[in-house]
Amino acid sequence: MSTENPNAKLIYMANQIATFFQSQPAAEAAQGVATHINKYWEARMRRKLFEHIDHGGEGLNPLVLEAAPKIRRPEAA
Numbered sequence: 001m002s003t004e005n006p007n008a009k010l011i012y013m014a015n016q017i018a019t020f021f022q023s024q025p026a027a028e029a030a031q032g033v034a035t036h037i038n039k040y041w042e043a044r045m046r047r048k049l050f051e052h053i054d055h056g057g058e059g060l061n062p063l064v065l066e067a068a069p070k071i072r073r074p075e076a077a
Helices: 008-021 026-040 043-054 062-070
Strands: none
Touching (some): 008 026, 008 043, 008 062, 026 043, 043 062
């Protein structure tokens, strides 16, 4: 985990969730990631996730990117 990227911990956490749900059937995996993030991440964390995705999403597991449209996008700060 790089300390150079201010989003490194957020990326790591999102990827850990995706890694867990990759063991689920493909049709359910992205929804599982989105449901988990919607349920357990506060708006500030989801906002930072979307800011990162909007700037290319570098380092994110493809499953996180697949789940993104199902994640509630908070209003801009």
